Amino acid sequence: MTAPSLPELRDLLADALALWEVEGRVRIEADGLRLGPALRVLPAAPAEHPVRWWVERPGMQGKVQRRPCTSVLGLLRSLRNALGAETGEARRLRVARPEG
Amino acid sequence: MIPVTVVTGFLGAGKTTLLRRVLRDPAWADSAVIVNEFGEISLDHDLIAVSEERFVSAATGCLCCLARDDLTRTLLDLAAQRAAGAVPPYARVLIETSGLADPAPVLHALMQDAALGATHALAGVVTLVDAAQGAAALSRHPEARRQVMLADRILVTKPDLATPPEAAIRALNPVAPLRAAVQGAAEPGWLLAPAPPPEHLPALLAAMQAEAAARHTPGLGAIALEREAPLPALALTLWLQGLAEHAGPRLLRLKGLVALTECPERPAVLQAVQHLVHPLDWLDSWPGGERRSRLMIIGERIPRHFPARLLAAIEAEVAAEAARR
Numbered sequence: 270m271t272a273p274s275l276p277e278l279r280d281l282l283a284d285a286l287a288l289w290e291v292e293g294r295v296r297i298e299a300d301g302l303r304l305g306p307a308l309r310v311l312p313a314a315p316a317e318h319p320v321r322w323w324v325e326r327p328g329m330q331g332k333v334q335r336r337p338c339t340s341v342l343g344l345l346r347s348l349r350n351a352l353g354a355e356t357g358e359a360r361r362l363r364v365a366r367p368e369g
Numbered sequence: 370m371i372p373v374t375v376v377t378g379f380l381g382a383g384k385t386t387l388l389r390r391v392l393r394d395p396a397w398a399d400s401a402v403i404v405n406e407f408g409e410i411s412l413d414h415d416l417i418a419v420s421e422e423r424f425v426s427a428a429t430g431c432l433c434c435l436a437r438d439d440l441t442r443t444l445l446d447l448a449a450q451r452a453a454g455a456v457p458p459y460a461r462v463l464i465e466t467s468g469l470a471d472p473a474p475v476l477h478a479l480m481q482d483a484a485l486g487a488t489h490a491l492a493g494v495v496t497l498v499d500a501a502q503g504a505a506a507l508s509r510h511p512e513a514r515r516q517v518m519l520a521d522r523i524l525v526t527k528p529d530l531a532t533p534p535e536a537a538i539r540a541l542n543p544v545a546p547l548r549a550a551v552q553g554a555a556e557p558g559w560l561l562a563p564a565p566p567p568e569h570l571p572a573l574l575a576a577m578q579a580e581a582a583a584r585h586t587p588g589l590g591a592i593a594l595e596r597e598a599p600l601p602a603l604a605l606t607l608w609l610q611g612l613a614e615h616a617g618p619r620l621l622r623l624k625g626l627v628a629l630t631e632c633p634e635r636p637a638v639l640q641a642v643q644h645l646v647h648p649l650d651w652l653d654s655w656p657g658g659e660r661r662s663r664l665m666i667i668g669e670r671i672p673r674h675f676p677a678r679l680l681a682a683i684e685a686e687v688a689a690e691a692a693r694r
Binding site for chain 2: 272273277278280281284285287288289318321340341342345346349
């Protein structure tokens with residue numbers, strides 16, 4: 270089993286947009302995914318581990334900001350923030366084996 | 370006459386925990402149980418652990434929307450089997466509604482169907498209200514308000530977690546006796562003793578029927594997840610965090626049996642009510658020997674494939690990371 274493929278990630282992000290009530294489409298491009306007109310998600314190279322994805326967004330003075338994401342949850346959080354959707358509340362949970 | 374008690378309460382209020390506790394008491398074990406679950410997967414039978422013969426699952430839809438036909442037929446069929454000796458004798462019937470059921474149509478069926486009325490008598494409506502989530506449920510969901518309005522007895526659950534929303538309850542139902550209990554530890558004799566229907570009940574039911582269009586919260590849906598392969602505990606943890614973070618208050622209920630990679634021989638019972646995930650409970654073995662994870666998510670406007678896609682992505686990531694080490 271490998272990290273999610275681009276089509277799988279596209280479907281997940283399309284669902285996430287619907288969940289956040291953000292209008293927009295997710296498209297596969299030659300080097301990654303595009304969300305709406307301004308956001309891009311690019312897979313990181315293996316040598317960049319633990320970074321898995323880069324989120325590109327417009328920055329100040331026409332420059333492009335690149336933010337690293339080390340997990341799918343981090344990617345979702347970064348995109349949600351970049352899209353200005355209402356922020357979710359991050360939670361820490363623990364699933365443990367039975368005692369004894 | 371066979372007494373019938375309706376046990377209701379909003380999603381995650383603790384109905385199944387209460388029934389499991391009541392049915393372990395030898396004085397109340399001779400009860401037949403009808404459980405209605407919202408969604409495609411039936412889990413409560415495995416969690417209640419009641420004998421197969423006296424258990425009926427009405428799991429394919431919302432009981433309040435099917436009550437007149439399905440409930441009537443189910444009760445009459447069960448009574449016919451009892452009379453023929455096909456099921457062990459039972460002294461009463463307990464109906465656990467789904468957390469999204471409006472009890473009014475269920476009571477209508479019990480009070481107005483001639484065939485049912487000849488053999489069964491409504492013994493009361495027990496409504497559970499979650500101390501932690503109850504106030505929010507009562508303010509947001511018409512189902513929760515109707516459950517309280519029709520209660521003959523009200524049991525506040527999880528009073529160890531929060532202050533019970535007594536004012537909100539009393540605004541809807543000023544007369545029903547109210548008690549609190551932790552982990553379903555209520556006195557069955559108090560809960561289930563037959564109570565004559567209050568005089569105002571027919572008028573209340575008629576008024577509720579007139580507002581039937583407002584019976585359910587718009588956009589509610591159930592999403593089922595089933596999988597054969599065990600799931601790493603880390604993937605389950607991250608998935609729960611992701612669901613809680615991104616679905617937020619739209620996630621109303623999550624429950625299921627999960628096979629974890631670290632302990633596949635024992636099913637983990639997963640229970641969450643909104644953002645509150647309960648500590649895992651562990652069954653000794655898989656019910657029916659069926660080692661398969663089954664999860665049910667109930668929420669408002671959650672994209673149908675989001676939970677499964679999120680789980681697949683997280684699981685792939687966890688597996689890839691494990692392979693690197």
